[in-house]
Amino acid sequence: MISTLTKGERELAIVILGILACVGLAMAAAGRADPLGAHGWLIIALCVPMIFFVIAGYYTPQPAEERLSQYYDDPSKAGIIAAMVWVVFGLFVGDWVAWQLVYPDLTFDAAWSSFGRIRPVHTTSVIFGFGGNALIATSLHVLQRTSRARLPDQLSPWFVLVGYNLFCLIAVTGYLMGVTQSKEYAEPEWYADIWLVIVWVVYFLIYLRTLARRKEPHIYVANWYYMAFILVVAVLHIVNNIAVPVSFGHAKSYSLFSGVQDAMTQWWYGHNAVAFFLTSGFLGMMYYYLPMRAGRPIFSYRMSIISFWGITFMYMWVGSHHLHYTALPQWVQTLGMTFSLMLLVPSWASAGNALLTLNGAWHKVRDDATLRFMMVAAVFYGLTTFEGSFMAIRPVNALSHYTDWTIGHVHAGALGWVALITFGSIYAVVPWLWKREAMYSGRLVELHFWLALSGTIIYVFAMWNSGIIQGLMWRTYNESGTLAYSFLDSLVAMHPYYIARATGGLLFFLGAVVGFYNIWMTIRTAPAAQVSDVRTDIPVPASAGTPALQPGE
């Protein structure tokens, strides 16, 4: 790894890590017994070994000039492995949380394992750990191919990747210690937020610098989606996290906003996190890996442009649909509802574009589980965006809000769309990056597909049932005009659905474990025949059930 860095980059890496270690030391000194101090020690514990790692490789020969005639894929490889580690961890925690709702004793009487702390561990691990790493890894891969230009340098992608994972680690360990801003998907405290801004700006600069050096005149649409993801997430993150810490030695901070402004800012952030983190970036993935895997161009390039601008204009306004029937002014609620409904047009344009691209190649979808991952993801994208628009209608929201229907909706999107398109893209890109003919086992890809799909369906159906039952029970009145059911009654009614949900989650988790094993074995297994010419290293989609040759076969 260090051998791919130039001498100047190795020195710069040591300087950056040294500065970070000093910041860690300052945090440890100022924070003392505060969680901030613990995070200071964590930073030191990570940076010091990395300094030694760089020093150990300092005198290895410098990379040759020929590197410039190849793409720089090492950060993408590391990002994909990191994404898989995070997803296995995040899904495990998620399923644990789900079983806690069935058997509350599963907290084991510890503070760190209570529902309120490990739920954000789950959401951060899967959204930011898994999703974010997969986005960084694939975006750098797509960016280089579609621009036909190598990344501008070797150090900055590593800075982004390592820095981003440090952010995720600080976030997750913080929750376990009780550190939280209590803002959904924006739980990390001020020091982690500042660090993420630095990392994110470097990420965006990599994008701009590579595009500035592009040899392909047209900027392919996937890059637009990826850039919208990076740029808008930066804006959202900065605005929603404007806060004043109690002191520089204290993890706790207070938001600039309060009351209904705070709620509106948070859900402007929250829904755009869904829009630009969980949608725009993954659409970038879809618009590249789906045509590549299917071996045919996107059905309508024009439609992809229209849906890009549609999503970018309209998503910005929909956050207020999270605050129906609150102190938020009525017209702001109506605005959010209206834009949510209009959003169906660009969303379905993208979903339809993906499915129409496959029209005429259905035999490939049948034979190739990787392509099927992407196709089912597009179907779930269409379903979830329809459901989202529907739930944003105020009277529908009166039934669905605060119930498990919302959880079902989020997971239809997160499991059915985000995770499936990511697994499909990862299965497409792993043989490509590691120069293998195909994945280690096509059957295991197939197994993962069915585990993931059945897990998602069980999960989503359980939550639809549970959510609607909850919603109806909470609004049922008896003859005397009082509520017919207590909250506890609705809790008892949900119990079977919670078991079903946790079972669906378990299947999805097992699928990810299978995927992790398959990817690991693909990397470990030596390529059947050394590919001498990099021109021919775009993998041909292998049909399921024809695994790559094993050693000794």
Next chain:
Amino acid sequence: MGVDHDTIVGLSKSFGLFYLIALSAAVMIYAYWPSNKKHFDNAAKTILRDEDKPWR
């Protein structure tokens, strides 16, 4: 006298409508401008080229 609530509401209820319509129209015209078609079809196809090296 700064920017108050009523100013923002007035602005978004009047100007807001028109600039969003204008943006939508601009995107539609750009995407469907006949001479752009060749360009877009080309863009969709170029990613499928069978090579995996940067151009220098």
